[in-house]
Amino acid sequence: MTSLSQGPIELPDYLPAHLGAVREPGPPGELRLRVTLLSFERAARMLRDAGARFVTVFLADTPEPALVGAFALRGELIMLRAPSGSVDPVVYGSIGAWWPAARWPEQELVERHGVRPVGEPSERRLTEPDADLLDRGVQGLDVFALPYGPVRSGVFEAIQFQIETGGEDVPRIQTRPFFKHRGMERRFVGLVPDHAVYVAERVAGIASVAYATAFSQAVERALGVPPPPSAERWRAVYAELERLACHLDVIAKEAETTALYVGQARFQILKEQVTRLRAGLTGSRFGRGVVVPGGVRFEGAMNLDELSGTLGALERDLVRDRRLFLGTPSMTDRLIGAGRLERGLVEDYGAVGPLARGSGLSTDARHERPYGDYRRLGLQVITHREGDAMARVNVRFGELFESLRILRQSIDHLRRGDGQLQSELPPGATGAAFGWAEAPQGELVVWVEIRDGLVHRVHIASPSLRNWALFDHAFPKDVLTDFAFIEHSFGLTPAGADR
Amino acid sequence: MLGWIGRGLRKGRITTRYPRREEPAPVAYRGTVDVLDATDTPAELAALCPTGAIMIDEQRRLTLDRGRCILCGECVRAAPERLRFNSRYQTAARPRSALVVADQVDPAGGEPTHAALGDLARGLRRSIHVRHIDCGSDGSEEWEIQALWNPYYDIQRLGFFLTAAPRHADVLLVTGGVTAPMRGPLERTWQVMPEPKALVAVGTDACSGGLSAGGGLVAGGVDAILPVDVYVPGSPPAPIAIMHGLLLAVGLIRGVEVAA
Numbered sequence: 001m002t003s004l005s006q007g008p009i010e011l012p013d014y015l016p017a018h019l020g021a022v023r024e025p026g027p028p029g030e031l032r033l034r035v036t037l038l039s040f041e042r043a044a045r046m047l048r049d050a051g052a053r054f055v056t057v058f059l060a061d062t063p064e065p066a067l068v069g070a071f072a073l074r075g076e077l078i079m080l081r082a083p084s085g086s087v088d089p090v091v092y093g094s095i096g097a098w099w100p101a102a103r104w105p106e107q108e109l110v111e112r113h114g115v116r117p118v119g120e121p122s123e124r125r126l127t128e129p130d131a132d133l134l135d136r137g138v139q140g141l142d143v144f145a146l147p148y149g150p151v152r153s154g155v156f157e158a159i160q161f162q163i164e165t166g167g168e169d170v171p172r173i174q175t176r177p178f179f180k181h182r183g184m185e186r187r188f189v190g191l192v193p194d195h196a197v198y199v200a201e202r203v204a205g206i207a208s209v210a211y212a213t214a215f216s217q218a219v220e221r222a223l224g225v226p227p228p229p230s231a232e233r234w235r236a237v238y239a240e241l242e243r244l245a246c247h248l249d250v251i252a253k254e255a256e257t258t259a260l261y262v263g264q265a266r267f268q269i270l271k272e273q274v275t276r277l278r279a280g281l282t283g284s285r286f287g288r289g290v291v292v293p294g295g296v297r298f299e300g301a302m303n304l305d306e307l308s309g310t311l312g313a314l315e316r317d318l319v320r321d322r323r324l325f326l327g328t329p330s331m332t333d334r335l336i337g338a339g340r341l342e343r344g345l346v347e348d349y350g351a352v353g354p355l356a357r358g359s360g361l362s363t364d365a366r367h368e369r370p371y372g373d374y375r376r377l378g379l380q381v382i383t384h385r386e387g388d389a390m391a392r393v394n395v396r397f398g399e400l401f402e403s404l405r406i407l408r409q410s411i412d413h414l415r416r417g418d419g420q421l422q423s424e425l426p427p428g429a430t431g432a433a434f435g436w437a438e439a440p441q442g443e444l445v446v447w448v449e450i451r452d453g454l455v456h457r458v459h460i461a462s463p464s465l466r467n468w469a470l471f472d473h474a475f476p477k478d479v480l481t482d483f484a485f486i487e488h489s490f491g492l493t494p495a496g497a498d499r
Numbered sequence: 500m501l502g503w504i505g506r507g508l509r510k511g512r513i514t515t516r517y518p519r520r521e522e523p524a525p526v527a528y529r530g531t532v533d534v535l536d537a538t539d540t541p542a543e544l545a546a547l548c549p550t551g552a553i554m555i556d557e558q559r560r561l562t563l564d565r566g567r568c569i570l571c572g573e574c575v576r577a578a579p580e581r582l583r584f585n586s587r588y589q590t591a592a593r594p595r596s597a598l599v600v601a602d603q604v605d606p607a608g609g610e611p612t613h614a615a616l617g618d619l620a621r622g623l624r625r626s627i628h629v630r631h632i633d634c635g636s637d638g639s640e641e642w643e644i645q646a647l648w649n650p651y652y653d654i655q656r657l658g659f660f661l662t663a664a665p666r667h668a669d670v671l672l673v674t675g676g677v678t679a680p681m682r683g684p685l686e687r688t689w690q691v692m693p694e695p696k697a698l699v700a701v702g703t704d705a706c707s708g709g710l711s712a713g714g715g716l717v718a719g720g721v722d723a724i725l726p727v728d729v730y731v732p733g734s735p736p737a738p739i740a741i742m743h744g745l746l747l748a749v750g751l752i753r754g755v756e757v758a759a
Binding site for chain 2: 128129130131132150151153154155156157158178179180181182183184186187191195198199202203204205206208249260262263265266268269271272275276279280281282283284285286288289301320321324327328493494495496
């Protein structure tokens with residue numbers, strides 16, 4: 001099922017007063033509200049009641065030290081900013097206590113910055129995982145706890161799942177991220193934005209373009225320098241190629257899990273073709289080194305006719321491969337009904353991306369808060385209501401074709417482009433803003449503070465971390481052998497989650 | 500099911516001939532950086548590099564550490580007369596010092612690591628079992644390793660198999676600069692592998708920590724913890740580069756020569 005939802009809706013003017021907040025100036029699409037630490041929880045609760053989606057909570061330092069919460073509501077990113085002054089440690093009423101989406105981000109704040117949310121449920125240590133720790137929660141003679149990871153069979157990134165099972169049913173599963181925490185947010189500090197974007201590209205390598213774009217847009221918004229239209233078009237081209245590669249990877253892995261080897265090979269071939277296209281265009285198989293604050297560094301090193309010809313051939317192949325995939329009962333039987341996530345649960349956890357769209361939510365940063373070329377490109381948000389692994393795969397199939405359509409449109413626009421690719425950033429400038437992009441895994445939000453031309457602070461709300469909290473609930477009626485199907489249908493990356 | 504068979508056959512052969520023949524890279528591909536002129540280097544060039552891969556000595560001679568290079572191109576743009584991108588895929592090398600280059604001969608490649616493993620490989624008709632462990636990569640290296648088993652690269656034709664158990668593994672591929680929680684699992688994985696064995700560091704992060712180093716949260720390269728046999732720099736290295744590293748590690752090729 002697809003839905004063509006309407007554009008952003010204006011927020012009512014009385015909202016700041018209603019929340020007991022003072023409105024502050026901010027870049028477009030960002031509603032900045034100043035509250036106090038005391039009223040922070042109340043304002044957050046009202047936003048939830050108004051239908052907002054929780055994005056993140058973190059400590060900002062510009063213009064002054066403050067606790068900041070970010071929420072998505074009707075085409076706006078609402079920023080609740082509570083200056084902390086000399087209060088140390090920062091104390092406020094916990095949001096995670098009543099809003100599941102806030103649990104992990106709040107827990108991270110507690111463990112890394114000593115922040116004290118009052119009334120927060122005591123949770124296991126999240127950020128310093130121990131591979132040998134068994135933390136059993138299910139009692140029973142024949143129930144055993146299986147630590148799966150961080151070293152797993154096959155070539156996978158490091159993450160651990162503690163699976164409690166009697167062999168079939170999975171009464172409890174505990175996701176343990178942060179084995180790969182490299183402190184990437186700190187690696188940005190002190191760099192000029194042009195160099196810092198290289199760090200952004202390496203936070204989650206399979207979504208390099210999305211991370212570079214979100215970071216660059218945050219810098220551009222903070223300094224008030226919009227990129228030229230041609231640069232935005234190239235960014236959209238690189239971003240949609242990245243989405244193709246990521247979605248094809250998920251589908252190939254699902255085929256591999258059912259031992260549908262020709263299907264696996266077919267989707268791997270398509271993915272490699274996209275990867276080679278990216279290498280031909282950008283010189284990097286992951287599209288790195290192109291998107292920079294202010295625009296893009298160069299045009300794709302490929303004739304536009306050749307590019308659209310290759311994409312056309314790819315689309316014809318994809319049509320046939322999708323038909324075969326969906327017509328193979330041994331494949332679809334494993335996906336239908338597996339890992340069903342109810343819409344209400346997905347909303348509670350503030351999930352994003354194909355995961356949320358597979359449970360009927362039409363959330364997509366390209367549509368909710370259109371950025372770059374997506375303001376000019378119409379986007380059809382693909383949603384499916386079933387909430388199972390099949391729905392998540394179907395969302396990706398739909399998005400593959402939607403991405404190909406966007407690519408065709410962008411390439412047409414590029415033929416008429418004026419060729420200017422980069423805007424000059426003012427040297428030594430200061431500012432702070434959010435930037436966002438729809439990564440293949442879901443909405444990515446980055447907060448960037450620039451002081452005197454250098455990056456002062458960065459906070460990343462990655463789609464992978466936000467979606468992974470749901471994995472603990474993804475086995476309502478499923479058995480252990482469904483594990484791989486469900487995991488691949490999430491399509492997340494530990495590097496992005498752990499940062 | 501029949502549909503899949505037809506679909507599979509229709510595509511024909513797409514597998515690379517590497518290592519029998521060189522696999523051509525796209526012209527614009529950034530495989531590695533070559534030093535054209537190392538003399539009289541301005542000191543500012545070293546400061547441009549975000550990972551400190553460029554070093555300049557008192558005689559103002561430039562050396563480039565490819566194990567630190569993330570191929571961003573800052574130096575190439577600033578001094579195109581001194582440094583240039585090379586689209587070559589085969590970038591693996593050993594020992595670590597072979598990655599530090601000036602403007603002399605190309606030192607990529609080197610002697611085979613483990614004569615014993617090479618003998619074993621030949622004795623077993625090239626049945627080499629490979630195990631991978633992620634110690635804090637950015638996730639892209641995993642994709643490139645997985646790609647080795649796709650129809651374009653099909654490393655199985657050279658006798659490399661992926662194994663789930665470290666106890667069955669001959670070669671360990673390590674990605675990432677080694678975060679604290681992964682140190683123990685890495686050491687244990689290596690310990691239970693039977694002799695002879697080889698360790699290949701895949702990616703700039705695994706070679707030196709790359710951009711993730713410097714915060715004290717990663718060890719700054721696998722060789723801070725375990726002896727590394729072959730280094731495959733690149734951010735991330737292409738599948739052919741990883742294949743080159745594997746072939747070097749087991750002594751099936753030497754240097755960058757193209758022969759099997």
